[in-house]
Every structure is written in C-alpha cells, then in structure tokens.
Amino acid sequence: MKKVQLILFGIGNVGSTFINQILEAKEIFKQQNLAVEIPVIVNSTTAFFKDEGVDQSWKANFKDFSLPYRLEDIVQFVQSKKWKNVVVIDATASKQLVANYTFLVENGFHIIAANKVANTLAYEEYAYFKEVLKENNTHFLYETNVGAGLPVIETLKSLYNSAEKITKIRGVFSGSLSYIFNTFSEEDKSFSKVLTLAKEKGFTEPDPRTDLSGTDVARKLLILARELQFSYNLEDVKVKSLVPFHLTATTSVTTFQEKITDLDEEFESLKAKLNENEVLRYIGEFDVEQEVLEVKLVSEQKQNPLGALQGADALFEIYTESYGNQPLVIQGAGAGAKVTARGLVSDVVKLAERI
Numbered sequence: 001m002k003k004v005q006l007i008l009f010g011i012g013n014v015g016s017t018f019i020n021q022i023l024e025a026k027e028i029f030k031q032q033n034l035a036v037e038i039p040v041i042v043n044s045t046t047a048f049f050k051d052e053g054v055d056q057s058w059k060a061n062f063k064d065f066s067l068p069y070r071l072e073d074i075v076q077f078v079q080s081k082k083w084k085n086v087v088v089i090d091a092t093a094s095k096q097l098v099a100n101y102t103f104l105v106e107n108g109f110h111i112i113a114a115n116k117v118a119n120t121l122a123y124e125e126y127a128y129f130k131e132v133l134k135e136n137n138t139h140f141l142y143e144t145n146v147g148a149g150l151p152v153i154e155t156l157k158s159l160y161n162s163a164e165k166i167t168k169i170r171g172v173f174s175g176s177l178s179y180i181f182n183t184f185s186e187e188d189k190s191f192s193k194v195l196t197l198a199k200e201k202g203f204t205e206p207d208p209r210t211d212l213s214g215t216d217v218a219r220k221l222l223i224l225a226r227e228l229q230f231s232y233n234l235e236d237v238k239v240k241s242l243v244p245f246h247l248t249a250t251t252s253v254t255t256f257q258e259k260i261t262d263l264d265e266e267f268e269s270l271k272a273k274l275n276e277n278e279v280l281r282y283i284g285e286f287d288v289e290q291e292v293l294e295v296k297l298v299s300e301q302k303q304n305p306l307g308a309l310q311g312a313d314a315l316f317e318i319y320t321e322s323y324g325n326q327p328l329v330i331q332g333a334g335a336g337a338k339v340t341a342r343g344l345v346s347d348v349v350k351l352a353e354r355i
C-alpha cells in the first residue's frame, strides 16, 4: 500500500471541503492501493498535528488543540516521522506561503496548489522555482488554478506536448464573474447584491476585488500562456478592471464591502444599454498568433455559447490547427468549494501515481 501524507494549509471554503472529501474517499483510495492521511492542518496562525491523520472530528480538534507554529516546526515534525511521500496542499491565497515553497521543496515536500500566486510570480522567480523543483526531483501540481475542477491545464499541456499548434484560447474563465453576470443579466437584483451572493456561495477570491479587477482572469490567462512556454508577466495582460478607482486595493476589504453599493449605478447603466437579446460577459482571450492577452467586458448574444452560460459555469474555447474553426470546448462549474476540492483530490491521486 502506497502511503501519502498531506500537510494542508488553509481550512477555509476549499480546504475544509478537501478534508471531508479525502476522509470520504478512503475506500476508493484502498482500491487503488493508496492510503492518504492528513497529519497536519494549518490556518494562518495555528496548526494541529495528529500522527495518524485527522478524522471526522478535525474541526473540533483544531479549535481545541491547534497551536501557534513556525514553518520550521512543521518541517521538523515531518522529518522526525521519516515519511516518504509528503505533499503540501496550498488552499490559501497567501503570498507568504508561496515565498516559502522553495524551502519546502528543498526539504523534500511535493506541492499541490489551488493558490495561483506561484504560477503568476514575476517570470524570473517563476522560472527559478521550476528549476528548484527539477533539482529536487519534486512535483508541483495546480490543475485547480484554472477552471477549478475542470481539466483545462491537463488538456492544454497534452495538446502542446503532442505538438498541436494552439492559435487562440478564449472564454469566460471566472466562475464568480460568470455567476455575477448570469444572475445580474437575468434577475432583478442590484449588482452589489449579486456580488455579495457570489461571495456567500464561495465563488469569489478571499478579497472579491481580485475577481472584479480582472486580476484573477488575467492570472488564469498568464498561467495558460506559460503552459505554452511563453515568458509573459501579468503586466503583459491588458485588463479592463470593474473596480471603481476609489475602491481599488489601497482601501481595505472592509471599506470595499461597506461601499459596495457604489458599484450599482455603473452596472445598471451598462445593463440598460443592452438589446433584449444581449447579456454582459467578462471574458479572457489569448490570441497566440498575435501574442495579445486581454481581459474585457463584452456584450454577447444570448444564444451564443458564451451568452448561454448558466450558474457559475466557466467556458474555455481552445482553437488549434487540427480543430480548425470549431474549438475544443471545456465547460462546467468554474468555481465553488466542492469542485475545487475535488480537483485537489484528483491532483493528489495523479501525484501518488508519479511518486
């Protein structure tokens, strides 16, 4: 039986769902000759350790027994156990944790991340991290970075590796913005109300301005472009932000939430300008041939694939030489704790096959 120990950082929407999915998957793992345990769970300030892995009581145990920690404590704990296959699961949005990835890799940890920060570092830092992974013979999986549980990165990589010429990638890349514009276009609710609902449903980033500013879609475009071996940076993506200047990142998340209704007038006016058969869509587009990366708000006909999207569905159109004018399309929920956590579980299984 292959044993894999997971060190989980972040027990918010995605992280807590991930723990439950891992616990429920024990039998299926057994059929694959695999045993997966989570002996360490960590939030931003405290950590809970349990040698044999957390169980159904993890929430209460974390509340009662977790302790302030330093990253070195976790590394020492793991090394004292002599476990062979240790994987850090990053279900945070933390830059600070990503700054420690190199340290973790150098200590023999593999990494699976929902966090998109590592893949969108300045190109030099990103390339350096990839080198460190190679030198240490460790794995880094991040399928959930683009399209949550949808197999977008895997599909693109596989096309690229088989020498397929990719000409364009286009679509609605954000589950939260899909939900927001689907709901706002169809229902009689203010934009701020719909944004609040998207946050409550766990679709947005911890700071919803990361979505609204276009940063999250830009990150996804950049991650896909880097999969195609382009060395772009975030600054190379032309972005139409939806956050008014007075509510940009210089104000706190709390101030933004307090003033969220400031967004309503602008979006009501955009909605009023639409024809009966049109809806608003926030899209990402990478024209590979022209080398243009763009994030923009467009109006789409309701009967078109992008215009017909429902719920929090994302849609990725991949245009290639062999597929011609009819792109390969990947569509489905593009955000949400369950699908994202399942994407992480799927990465765990893939990684276990490689080690």
Ligand SMILES: NC(=O)C1=CN([C@@H]2O[C@H](COP(=O)(O)OP(=O)(O)OC[C@H]3O[C@@H](n4cnc5c(N)ncnc54)[C@H](O)[C@@H]3O)[C@@H](O)[C@H]2O)C=CC1
Binding pocket: 009, 010, 011, 012, 013, 014, 015, 042, 043, 044, 045, 090, 091, 092, 093, 094, 096, 097, 114, 115, 116, 144, 145, 147, 148, 175, 202, 203, 204, 205, 206, 334, 335, 336, 337, 340
């Ligand atoms: N929610 C979604 O649909 C999707 C989320 N993701 C990514 O998953 C990550 C987590 O998202 P959510 O669970 O929705 O956010 P969340 O805000 O619910 O959870 C994040 C958790 O990370 C913890 N945290 C922050 N810094 C930490 C640190 N240094 N060490 C340990 N824990 C730390 C916070 O206390 C919080 O509990 C984000 O990076 C997001 O971009 C990716 C795909 C889809």
Ligand SMILES: N[C@@H](CC=O)C(=O)O
Binding pocket: 144, 145, 146, 147, 148, 173, 174, 175, 176, 177, 203, 204, 205, 211, 216, 334, 335, 336
């Ligand atoms: N906030 C993101 C979550 C997934 O990456 C989105 O809305 O798509």
